[in-house]
Amino acid sequence: STLRRSRSGSRHLLRRPFASSSAVPERKVAILGAAGGIGQPLSLLMKLNPLVTHLSLYDIAGTPGVAADVSHINTPAEVKGFAAEEQLGQALEGADIVIIPAGVPRKPGMTRDDLFNINARIVKSLCTAIAKYCPNAIVNMISNPVNSTVPIASEVFKKAGTYDEKKLFGVTTLDVVRAKTFYAAKAKVPVSEVNVPVVGGHAGITILPLFSQATPATNALGDEEIKALTKRTQDGGTEVVEAKAGKGSATLSMAYAGAVFADACLKGLNGVPDIVECSFVQSTVTELPFFASKVRLGKNGVEEVLGLGPLSDYEKQGLESLLPELKSSIEKGIKFAQAN
Numbered sequence: 001s002t003l004r005r006s007r008s009g010s011r012h013l014l015r016r017p018f019a020s021s022s023a024v025p026e027r028k029v030a031i032l033g034a035a036g037g038i039g040q041p042l043s044l045l046m047k048l049n050p051l052v053t054h055l056s057l058y059d060i061a062g063t064p065g066v067a068a069d070v071s072h073i074n075t076p077a078e079v080k081g082f083a084a085e086e087q088l089g090q091a092l093e094g095a096d097i098v099i100i101p102a103g104v105p106r107k108p109g110m111t112r113d114d115l116f117n118i119n120a121r122i123v124k125s126l127c128t129a130i131a132k133y134c135p136n137a138i139v140n141m142i143s144n145p146v147n148s149t150v151p152i153a154s155e156v157f158k159k160a161g162t163y164d165e166k167k168l169f170g171v172t173t174l175d176v177v178r179a180k181t182f183y184a185a186k187a188k189v190p191v192s193e194v195n196v197p198v199v200g201g202h203a204g205i206t207i208l209p210l211f212s213q214a215t216p217a218t219n220a221l222g223d224e225e226i227k228a229l230t231k232r233t234q235d236g237g238t239e240v241v242e243a244k245a246g247k248g249s250a251t252l253s254m255a256y257a258g259a260v261f262a263d264a265c266l267k268g269l270n271g272v273p274d275i276v277e278c279s280f281v282q283s284t285v286t287e288l289p290f291f292a293s294k295v296r297l298g299k300n301g302v303e304e305v306l307g308l309g310p311l312s313d314y315e316k317q318g319l320e321s322l323l324p325e326l327k328s329s330i331e332k333g334i335k336f337a338q339a340n
């Protein structure tokens with residue numbers, strides 16, 4: 001059984017408190033939309049994460065197969081699948097982190113905002129359940145348009161009286177992943193050493209990579225190359241949507257990015273110091289109520305929202321240009337949640 005497998009795999013360490021460096025505390029991660037294009041590889045990656053003790057996989061279609069499949073992997077995380085709406089409560093109960101990749105993806109020619117009508121409803125109903133069944137969980141929002149779905153989640157939680165701004169994250173890690181990859185190739189530096197903050201939001205020009213702060217620093221890139229890198233990062237999602245030609249958007253790189261971000265949240269929860277990732281969170285960094293920037297993660301989620309640091313003139317311009325679009329996407333989400 002799942003239970004027996006988990007016990008022997010864990011050598012009983014999972015039932016003990018977090019006392020020694022070899023023991024990990026119990027952590028339940030729930031994935032909503034687990035049988036989708038992102039959900040499946042994300043479920044796989046979370047099953048491989050040694051910090052996960054319980055993995056709860058929920059989808060409205062296809063969950064049993066994915067859960068059975070992933071559960072055969074001989075790692076400690078105990079896998080349970082939940083297939084129907086009546087089981088959503090069970091899927092969520094006790095969750096420390098809820099990752100949400102539920103919703104429809106783009107096809108060529110669409111913007112992320114074109115997904116709003118369908119995905120806003122899905123996110124609203126899932127967040128209503130989170131407020132009821134695991135109000136203290138950290139939420140990692142992947143469903144697009146992130147610039148609107150995060151504000152929707154915040155409003156749903158406010159209405160339910162459970163909102164904790166430290167625990168709501170829009171996942172923008174894929175923008176960072178792309179910026180690192182593209183920068184490393186152009187600057188000819190080892191990709192594993194590269195860091196690039198990406199701020200703003202998660203759609204088109206609202207995605208603002210700060211290549212002036214990229215490390216390892218390089219003098220090799222001129223203004224035109226920085227512009228091209230910025231544009232490629234901003235259009236990274238569209239590059240994949242077009243390459244997939246109607247079969248969806250980024251799933252594998254997104255699952256990787258989602259797993260990186262969830263791992264950072266788990267480490268923060270477990271008290272590992274100095275865990276910093278970019279994420280779209282409630283913020284006072286700009287005049288907008290939500291903004292992506294570097295965030296220090298801790299035992300309660302957000303420990304500190306870090307400022308932007310010094311920007312190049314090109315980045316300052318990019319920041320000015322993105323604010324109106326990001327503002328209206330945030331307001332659209334808030335209005336939807338208040339009206340529905």
Ligand code: NAD
Binds near residue numbers: 039060105115
């Ligand atoms: P997909 O269609 O392959 O999978 C979505 C899954 O969600 C399906 O299995 C579907 O059954 C499920 N689902 C739908 N309604 C649900 C509900 N009410 N409850 C639970 N599950 C439900 O799509 P995908 O490629 O996995 O993309 C999912 C979302 O992630 C899209 O909105 C996409 O735009 C977004 N996305 C975000 C990023 C990012 O960087 N934040 C990156 C890539 C994709």
Ligand code: LMR
Binds near residue numbers: 105106112174241249
């Ligand atoms: C991405 O950046 O790949 C996602 O937001 C999916 C998309 O629609 O581009």
